[in-house]
Amino acid sequence: MIVITLTSVPPALRGELSKWCQEIQVGIFVGNPSARIRDLLWDKIVDNVGQGRATMAFNARNEFGYQFRTTNRYYEVRDYDGIPLLVKVKDATPLIKVGYSDAAKFRRAAKFSKQKQRSEPPDVSFVAIDIETTGLEPDTDKIIAIGMVKINHGVADNPKQILIKIDEPLSDEIIKLTGYTNKWLETEGVDIVSALSRFVDTVENLPIIGFNVNFDINFINKNLIENGMLKVENEITDLRTVVKKNELFLNNYRLETVLAKYGIENINPHHAESDALATAKLADQLIKNSLLYF
Numbered sequence: 250m251i252v253i254t255l256t257s258v259p260p261a262l263r264g265e266l267s268k269w270c271q272e273i274q275v276g277i278f279v280g281n282p283s284a285r286i287r288d289l290l291w292d293k294i295v296d297n298v299g300q301g302r303a304t305m306a307f308n309a310r311n312e313f314g315y316q317f318r319t320t321n322r323y324y325e326v327r328d329y330d331g332i333p334l335l336v337k338v339k340d341a342t343p344l345i346k347v348g349y350s351d352a353a354k355f356r357r358a359a360k361f362s363k364q365k366q367r368s369e370p371p372d373v374s375f376v377a378i379d380i381e382t383t384g385l386e387p388d389t390d391k392i393i394a395i396g397m398v399k400i401n402h403g404v405a406d407n408p409k410q411i412l413i414k415i416d417e418p419l420s421d422e423i424i425k426l427t428g429y430t431n432k433w434l435e436t437e438g439v440d441i442v443s444a445l446s447r448f449v450d451t452v453e454n455l456p457i458i459g460f461n462v463n464f465d466i467n468f469i470n471k472n473l474i475e476n477g478m479l480k481v482e483n484e485i486t487d488l489r490t491v492v493k494k495n496e497l498f499l500n501n502y503r504l505e506t507v508l509a510k511y512g513i514e515n516i517n518p519h520h521a522e523s524d525a526l527a528t529a530k531l532a533d534q535l536i537k538n539s540l541l542y543f
Contacts, residue, residue, distance in 0.1 A: 251287055251307040253278040253294070258301035265293060265498060289497055291318060309333075372403050373536060373543050375456040375486075377529035378448075379521045380465045381427050383419065387471040391415045393429055395444055395469075396521030397451050398529040405529060410522035411447055414438035427519045442476050445469070449478070456484040456543050460504050460528050463487060486541070488531055495540050507531065 255263060255276040263272065269290060270280030282290065287307060294303045298320050309316035312332045319326060327334050377398045384390030393413055399406040415438075418431050439447075448469065459465050462485055470480040492499075492507050499506055508515055508527055511534045517523035535541035 250281050254304045256302045258298050262297045375400050376452045377525050378459050379524035381521045387468045394521035396525035398525045408522045408526045411444045412438040413444045458486045458532050461489045
């Protein structure tokens with residue numbers, strides 16, 4: 250358990266803390282995160298406290314059973330044989346901005362050393378996929394487009410898009426969201442069996458990646474089984490899960506938000522081909538940052 254007190258801090262910092270802790274009184278937060286999240290929260294506090302003050306107390310294995318940290322530049326926490334004491338610092342000079350403690354610097358250095366980018370292209374092979382559908386339910390809705398980008402030993406093939414004919418008109422909502430039209434599917438689309446066969450031929454036995462990819466795989470497997478084909482048994486990696494694990498303080502984890510975080514442009518959002526290409530670029534960034542492995 251942790252208790253955090255804040256005084257004269259920017260409102261945005263209190264907003265960030267409310268994602269992980271409960272504000273039981275103005276400026277007082279309690280929570281029960283893991284030690285790793287606790288340390289990341291403290292780094293966030295130190296980085297954004299401005300001219301305000303913050304103190305954190307948490308469980309610890311020492312004589313008192315707790316430990317604490319503070320950003321108050323006039324005091325520092327010292328350990329005397331397992332007993333944490335708050336000691337006044339002599340000749341403390343005013344600071345424009347509160348800096349990092351040595352411990353925080355070590356943690357941040359360790360964090361960013363893991364994210365050091367590789368200089369050479371990663372020698373990996375996988376297929377990035379995205380599908381567009383008439384709705385969210387595999388049992389009642391239909392696939393209208395499959396987008397794929399195959400990466401062979403670090404080199405990307407041209408993106409592929411397979412349009413699929415369906416036996417019902419698209420809703421106005423789907424047309425507005427995706428840009429696909431009934432005429433487009435009718436003139437350029439293929440039947441679902443042909444589309445699935447081309448999908449299987451493309452992915453072969455390579456790892457499959459996607460963003461919220463379980464949605465795509467559930468639709469694809471349902472249609473494969475319905476048409477007498479074997480369901481996908483490839484290694485599946487969801488990039489949304491990878492990003493959530495490593496980017497704890499994003500406002501949300503929608504694809505457009507994550508792409509913006511990594512500086513990736515998606516020219517045509519909600520088009521299967523464009524989303525698959527953006528997903529492949531995101532995978533490349535995560536691999537270079539040593540956050541994604543195959």
